[in-house]
Amino acid sequence: MTPLSQLHCTPVHKEDRPLSEDEIRDFAREIPEWKVVERGGLMQIEREFRFKNFSAALAFTVQVGELAEAEDHHPALLTEWGRVTAAWWTHRIGGLHRNDFIMAAKTDDVYASIDPRSG
Numbered sequence: 714m715t716p717l718s719q720l721h722c723t724p725v726h727k728e729d730r731p732l733s734e735d736e737i738r739d740f741a742r743e744i745p746e747w748k749v750v751e752r753g754g755l756m757q758i759e760r761e762f763r764f765k766n767f768s769a770a771l772a773f774t775v776q777v778g779e780l781a782e783a784e785d786h787h788p789a790l791l792t793e794w795g796r797v798t799a800a801w802w803t804h805r806i807g808g809l810h811r812n813d814f815i816m817a818a819k820t821d822d823v824y825a826s827i828d829p830r831s832g
Contacts, residue, residue: 717743717818722784723811731756731808740814747817749809750800756809757802758817762824767794769827776823784819786812 717740732740737749737756747760764770774792777799781787791798799820801813 717815718822720815722786722815725803725805725810725812727805729806729810731803731806732810737809740811744814744817744821746821752800755802755807757800758809758813759798759800760817760820762797762799764795764797767792770795770797773797773823773827776827777820780819780823781816784812784816786816788816788820 741747741749741758744758744760747758750757750759762770762773764773770792774790774797777788777790777797786801786803789800799817801816801820802808803810803813
């Protein structure tokens with residue numbers, strides 16, 4: 714099985730359905746640092762990333778933003794001093810899609826490729 718971080722996002726259509734609870738549970742096993750949350754009736758996946766300072770957090774935010782542009786799938790990012798909170802969900806279907814888990818895994822790879830204590 715190909716790791717999620719090596720896959721690419723696919724187009725999402727309005728008639729596509731959000732993932733089932735079983736599908737969410739299966740995908741969540743591949744990104745254990747992320748938690749499934751419900752906000753405003755929408756299922757999302759979320760993770761907080763820690764950094765030494767604001768500059769390092771901002772640099773990470775930019776890298777995730779560039780990744781999101783490349784895959785045409787965009788997160789909610791909250792950048793604060795020493796941390797970034799990323800949340801993924803698919804607006805078009807009002808819930809979670811396979812793309813969200815792919816992007817969470819790619820976000821993990823970005824974080825793993827940097828030294829969060831630097832900056």
